[in-house]
Amino acid sequence: MNASHLFDKKYVFFGGKGGTGKTTCAAAFSLKASRMGKKLLLVSTDPAHSLSDIFDKRIGPKGAQLAEKLFALEIDPEAESKKYMEGIKRQLSGVVSNVVVEALQKQIDAAYMSPGSEEAAIFDKFIEIMEQAEDSFDIVVFDTAPTGHTLRLLSLPKLLDLWMDSLIEKRKKALKLLERASGTKSDDPILRILQKRKDMFEKAWEVLSDRDKTAFVFVVTPERLPIFETERALKYLENSGISVAGIVVNSIIPSEADGTFMEKRRELQKKYLREIREKFGDKVLAEIELLDNDVWGLDGLCTIADMLVLQK
Ligand SMILES: Nc1ncnc2c1ncn2[C@@H]1O[C@H](COP(=O)(O)OP(=O)(O)O)[C@@H](O)[C@H]1O
Ligand SMILES: [Mg+2]
Structure with missing residues (x-):
């Protein structure tokens, strides 16, 4: 049982039901990896901004350095969505006349607004981060x-790719x-x-589905609902061609905790x-105990990180 092989990946996603410990595990993993010499960028896409709370430092969309080799960013989906639409307008006003923009409004809206502009905006930001972080x-x-x-x-890149195909x-x-009407051939900016967006989504899909490069880790607590949710998510991802690298079981009550309750x-x-081990078998990477304290700050995270990575 060990999560250290995740240090060889380029992108590691922590997912799972709300409150299971995704942010805690992502932060602990990142701190550990950075202390082992990896230059690390930790990105939160949850508007709750818990990363700032855990590290007790304001991070925000501009980012902050948290330790020697550890940097973090908090993406704000709403602000990203606004920026995204403004960017598109700017991009288009540079290449076509207003009349044309108006005439194409429906197609443009369809290209950028569907299937949900906020998610599409986060996704664009994802791709931007992946491109920028590739070398740094x-x-x-x-x-x-x-x-x-x-x-x-x-599931967006695949969906958007198909969508782009139909728009193209x-x-x-x-x-x-x-062209037939005018008898001329045009180099169409739209x-x-x-085509550029289609290429971008294809590239994103290549990265997400590359198991050597990208790992998805689910955090689950030994409780009924998180187990169900994880099981469904696993099936969904595997069906769509993304493999799940492992599962971290969090908040296990230690044997020394006393009292009948x-x-x-x-x-x-x-x-x-037992159910988790039966269902997920060797996908279980680590088992983390429930601490008798809140987990925040570098010391608290280190305790979690040791259970996450240095397992028997
Ligand atoms: N192993 C643990 N021991 C004690 N508290 C924990 C542990 N893991 C998480 N917590 C606490 O549980 C709460 C939820 O954790 P968090 O990482 O924010 O979950 P998520 O990101 O999945 O919503 C936080 O207050 C966190 O400090
Ligand atoms: Mg969280």
């Missing part, structure tokens, strides 16, 4: 929002008619933009731990 960081860790959001986000096809047909909870957890 050894590992990029993503602390994601709860399962549903993350899964939708990860439509645009080509329209251009053919125009087609160029659509704790004993009862511990017995319950034992049953769920």
Whole structure:
């Protein structure tokens, strides 16, 4: 049982149900990797901004350095979405006249707004970060929002790629008619933009589905609902061609916790731990105990990191 092989990946995503410990594990993993010499970028896509709270330092969208080789960024989906739409308007006003923009508004809206502008905006930001970090960081860790959001986000590149195909096809047909009517051939800027976005989504998909480069880790607690959610998420991801590298079980009640109440909870957890081992087998990378304290700051994170990485 060990999560240290994740140090060889370029992108590591931490996902799972809300409150299971995604942010805690992503932060602990990142701190550990950076202390072992990896230059690391930790990115949060959850609007809750828990990273700042855990490290007790304001991070925000501009980012901050948290330790010698550890840097972090907090993406704000709403602000990203706004910036994204403004960027698109700017991009288009540079290449076509207002009349044309108006005439193409529907197609443009469809290209950029669907299937959900906020997720599309985060996704664009993802790609931007991946491109920028490719050479400047050894590992990029993503602390994601709860399962549903993350899964939708990860299924975007394929969906958007298909969507781009249909828009490109439509645009080509329209251009053919125009060319026939005018007798001239045009180098269409809209087609160029659509093609560029298609290429970008294809590249993103290549990275996400490359198991040597990218790892998805699910954090689960020994409880009924998180187990169900993880099971569903695993199936969903594997069906869409993304393999899950492992599962971290968090918040296990330690054997020294006393009292009948704790004993009862511990017995319950034992049953769920057995279930987790049966269901997920060798995908279980680490088991982390529930600490008797809040986890924050470098010391708290180190305790978690040791359980996450240095396992028997
Ligand atoms: N092993 C643990 N021991 C004690 N508290 C923990 C542990 N793991 C997480 N927590 C606490 O549980 C809460 C939720 O954790 P968090 O990492 O924010 O979850 P998520 O990001 O999945 O929503 C936080 O207050 C965190 O400090
Ligand atoms: Mg979180």
